[in-house]
Amino acid sequence: MTTFTTRPEILGTFGVVTSTHWIASAVGMGILEKGGNAFDAAVATGFVLQVLEPHLCGPGGDMPAVIYSKKKDKVEVICAQGTAPAGATLEHYTGEGLSLIPGDGLLATVVPGSFDGWMLMLRDYGKLSVRDVLEPAIHYAEHGHPVLPRVSATIAGLAEFYRKEWPTSYETWLPGGSAPEPWSNFKNPVLAETWKRVVSEAESKSGREAQIEAARDAFYRGFVAEAIDTYVRKAEVVDASGQHHKGVLTADDMANWSATIEEPLTYDYHNWTIAKIGPWGQGPAFLQTLSLLKGFDLKAMDPAGADFVHTITEAMKLAFADREVYYGDPKFTKVPLDILLSDAYAAERRKLITSEASHSLRPGKLAGFESQFDLTMDMLDTPEAKAGAVYEPTMSHLTEKRGDTVHIDVIDREGNMVSVTPSGGWLQSSPIIPGLGFCLNSRAQMFWLKPGLPSSLAPGKRPRTTLTPSLGLYQGRPTLAFGTPGGDQQEQWQLAFFLRYAHHGMNLQEAIDQPLFHTSHFPSSFYPRTREPGSITAEANFSAEMLDALRKKGHKLTVAPEWTVGRLTAARRDASGLLRAAATPRLMQAYAVGR
Template sequence: MRSTPGNHKEISKEQLMSDFTTRPEILGTFGVVTSTHWIASAVGMSILEKGGNAFDAAVASGFVLQVLEPHLVGPGGDMPAVIYSAKKGKVEVICAQGTAPAGATIEHYSGEGLSIIPGDGLLATVIPGSFDGWMLMLRDYGTMSVRDVLEPAIHYAEHGHPVLPRVSATIKGLAGFFEKEWPTSYETWLPGGSAPEPHALFRNPVLAATWQRIVTEAECAKGRENQIEAARNAFYRGFVAEAIDTYLKTAEVMDASGSRHKGVLTADDMASWSATIEEPLTYDYHGWTVAKTGPWGQGPVLLQSLALLKGIDIAAMDPGSADFVHTVVEAMKLAYADREVYYGDPSFATVPMDQLLSDKYNDERRKLISSQASMMLCPGKLPGYETQYDLTVEMLAGMSGTGAVYEPTMSHLTEKRGDTVHIDVIDREGNMVSVTPSGGWLQSSPIVPGLGFCLNSRAQMFWLKPGLPTSLAPGKRPRTTLTPSLALYEGKPTLAFGTPGGDQQDQWQLSFFLRYVHHKQNLQAAIDMPLFHTSHFPGSFYPRTSQPGNLMIESNIGSDVISSLAAMGHQITPADPWTVGRLTAARRDADGLLRAAATPRLMQAYAIGR
């Protein structure tokens, strides 16, 4: 009998590095869908069964996740996607990361008495981007109608879905705050004054009505594409934008700063914004080409880590050993340090990615990886960027806060923190989607009256210090942590993968990818292996703290490994087995065989296929 995470002690370290897996790797030829919730995976598969393609399936799954995991994602959030269209024959990025409103200036926020942007409330809000991103994906790559992809989400919002225990716990933990400070959220999440119990059916009829109205307005237009445009207009230039604008004109609510603030987002901000399609940033590694978002997201840190590790014989290391963990963590510390100095919206700042990914640069940086854990944040200093480097180092040196960061939610962290979801889809035509929707969690800000959803808190990733790539400015994208991945093998689109987890997303993806590439495990085996990450660098989320030298690692890696890592100087935070990371992955072999897998952690992610 195969063991499950519920009786993890039966699974030895040796088994986890063998063919033993907690679940089978899913195999098929028709299509595969894997996501962070079994219902979303089933919905995506049902779309494929009805004749939709991978893009249709991803859109439908994405909307359903807004209902099923409202503590992790909502309609007011954002999303990037890395996709491959068999028809176009190319990999592209959909950027649905909303920008800062026109009123979001450093002067305004400083005038509110802030030195750091709160992690929730109305000042933390940027333009909600995910709806336009989903509609862009549907219009340009999908085949189905607005009704087709929204009907499953409408059903679960209107008729109910079984509440995840973590959703119940999150709402219960916030009940007093909602009742006192965010009454619209109290009305939505505690109908009748009580939080939903785990596994009880929960409904959000107001959200269902919002989506149904969008469908109705869309169907006033003739033709699929015109209906999609009508839906976009309803959200960004119609009744949704009007409701948000009306609410924000007068609302003044409590946020993480301990004070009440008004937001700056307006209907005009929403009306002038739309999602975009971009070229991916790529890096070649041992026959693979990994495609990520640009430096407006943190995705390039995975590419930088690969550039550092390409000069090290990772294949010769035991993937569950202290040497493997140490080497990977030290490389990530260097890559994330560069993120702090150089990454940002390239529409506002020149980001030297060519230099950061160059062999010359990484050959020198690699020399900083020693046999002992680094306790210093060590960004590289590039010619021509000295002022930017000095400003960043000075600011980070002046930060006094250390300790746990504001997110992500995993079972070893508080229930009140937000996080993210993830979806991977591959269809029989070879279309591929890797998408990481997030934001607009029920913890982010109050429910907008009449809409049934709240806005995001992505602005907390900006700094209120001028002169940095991530300084707050109107029209700028925050440097998101959302980072889906798509990899080509020998030039052929092959692997879609990703995970929720804030700053940890690329860390968990990196160890998964290295184990998969170098140690020939199947997808499920690579996902099942014990995971680890560091909070060595400043977090992207309020209150932007760090833990120098920190290494959180699942204890089922083995006490001998943990002792060796401690002897190397790592500040170990042991995590319970099966509590770190929420990876999913899907693959298409050259002969058309499809594969998929999902993490057993938290007992809710599932892969489906045939």
């Protein structure tokens, strides 16, 4: 087939950085030029994205990373997904009159995890100092950056709400009483001062590792935690429920939590091994879908054709149905991954994929998990989980929305690799903490307020995040880092990219530029947790004949405008040491750089 690209695949041997904003990618490359490695570059890039795309991530958010360290010769996961506070009990939340956790406000907050994750990455895998990786973010917060039109529109849409309900956010995002104009030079001086104080407290210690530990203490056991505790104890703010609620996060919750390093979950698919985070996220759904698709000849299908899109979509519906019944924090619940990823289970489930679109939620019913299955299915038949419009994790009831997250891929000349998906702490998620210049996250909305489920709310438990970076090994060699923002769509867009790349001889940019699709057939992970049975959204980049073929197969089709779906980035290291990188043209801001 003839392939089309919007830009070249970036090639080099020194290093490549690709992210969802051109300035952030340039910052990461600058860190490599300064002598940092891929881990240093990822940390600096992540902090800069918090400034550049505050509607998609922030210092109060979270991040998982899948990494490969050349020194350790090992693929690992950094879990910087904060846990539910000690006061986040089912009794407390239902006692507030809630049946679902609101998608914003203070009750939706878990421990902010991203800062500790970045510091853990810097300490154990990087080479540079706290100052080195924070200085670019301090610069853009203090001296300004060109405001993206989407950031401007998001703030403008929330202006009246902020003025009435969240005055601290009004002060930060509408200085002088008006939203920043698109492309104007916008500053967050309070955040700059927060990071300057963190650097100062770090540099009160001698030695690189001691400074990193001091920075962690400043955030989780020092002035940052104290400011958060003081605000949350007193504030009572309106949220998506329409009611005012106080939060439950405390300084003790922050002091007693830290990011961790875990083994990845992996699955072998033809010559590839894909490494993902565990069932505290949706990573296993990608692997389950691969297990189902092993039984189809995808290489023989047109990668932009109806059979390709239909087959993948139907497989994803089955994998994501299992997500609803079985995934959760494995420290709190048994997750039968050995069965879910087995060849025998895939063979039986594969029989459910026919030439017609399915409209029913069809998780597998596993022996020993019958009551969990029944409880989940009963809950998903309640009024609050019925079919309806599917929302993204922003305040969609108040403002226009696209995206919810950012993504970064970095590979350096030594072969170190990082795939990381930072998110949370969006400017829409909760009020700005006075004196800090940032707000908290709303990740707790992914818990259910029903007992007995793998993702039921419980103190100390990780919410089942949608954040899901990917790392691929080709014939056992760490080769490919890739990912995308997009909530429940992250796995879906990544899967289409990977399958086209693995089966159809495309380069990274060609695979990214192919038209994208996704389904909202299963319950959303975000408030108000609705779904659209039998749905599929496909870009108008597909041919009219192909879209009509999907309708004839019974799909409830929504055609999205051209170049509006997905924000994929990817980087690769060949066996020869040649480096490659690519980024989506969608939204006109993601860029890959390298040399």
